[in-house]
Amino acid sequence: MKELTRQQRMEIWARVKNGETLREILNKEYTDYGFAVVIKTESCRCDSPEPHPFRSGPVIEPSREEICNAYFTLKETEEKTPRTPAQFLERGHYYVVNRSFRELGSGYLLSNTPADTEIKLILPKLRENLWPNYIENPKTKASGIICCIPQTGRCPMKCKDCFFQSGRSYLEPLDDNLPNMPNPDWVEKHGYVIRVNDGNDSNNRGKSVIESTKLYKRKFYNTAIPKDLENFDAPVVLTVNPAEMTDTKAYLLDPIPKNLMFVRVRVNTWNLSLVDEVIEHYSARGIPIILTFMAYFDGQIPAEHKKNYTFRTRTINSYHAITTKAWKKIMVRYLDDKKYNKWVYSCGKIEGEHGTTACRHCGNCLREYFATIERMKNKEQES
Structure with a gap:
């Protein structure tokens, strides 16, 4: 300029x-x-x-x-x-x-x-749609979901396999491009739903995050910290096995926060016993479970499981990501005729080399956002 x-x-x-x-x-x-x-x-x-x-x-x-x-x-x-x-x-x-x-x-x-x-x-003073120098997440493009990160710096969770931590995210260099927030007037005009923190944690400076996003009428928060979830003024997605917990343990909340939209469980081919535990706990309480299939850039895949992963491009970067065959084998555990569980979904319509992780082909977040809004309304009326 x-x-x-x-x-x-x-x-x-x-x-x-x-x-x-x-x-x-x-x-x-x-x-x-x-x-x-x-x-x-x-x-x-x-x-x-x-x-x-x-x-x-x-x-x-x-x-x-x-x-x-x-x-x-x-x-x-x-x-x-x-x-x-x-x-x-x-x-x-x-x-x-x-x-x-x-x-x-x-x-x-x-x-x-x-x-x-x-x-x-x-x-x-800027273009009609974006504020200021907003950069759209390519994964959510054309999905009805717009991402927003109101904080600066890297996420405190420091998950080794997170592409935001690896220095390869679409917002690099982070010092120049964070915070990354769209114009609320443009969001409202097009009826978008805001996903707060696709690359940070909403419980990282939580009060500031809530205050900074007040102008967004339709939003949900992402966090991997099961703390004060009902203090958020909108639905919340909780990642239950972040960082070092990925393969060993998960947050099993009880009671369930009234604004819990769904839980996100990080899945690979060697932590399925933990995934089973998460699904059993939350499906019994009527909470959707979204299986997020891990992709690895560095050598974190055990030798006996390497056959289940292939090096391929996923959105904008290349990773060792799960094959469609291995993904299908996992999903059948919960979606076949004998074990069908209506609360279990895959993040992305089909994973692997024959599928896509683009949000426009998925719909999980939009479906569960509006379902949670209705559930919260009903609970308010009951009280």
């Missing part, structure tokens, strides 16, 4: 003082320029090294995380808080940042910000 020159800033400021709105000027004449508008009442992090013509306060350099958290944390005020950039720009308090969000630098305060206000917003 281009940056405004000093002369352009002076001209814009003069026009604003003469009664024109910043929104009209920038939208009509400066559509190729990146900027953010800000109301910020907290003390600024640094003073400007030199005076600027638009400045009536010190210059700040907000981080990408601060931008996302500020936008999605709208504090209530006596006057109705504006919820869109257009509404916000009508208020008349602007902080223009002359850089793209990937290289965010200092900006210029165009008018005095009331010291007593509690409003803290940072809004971008």
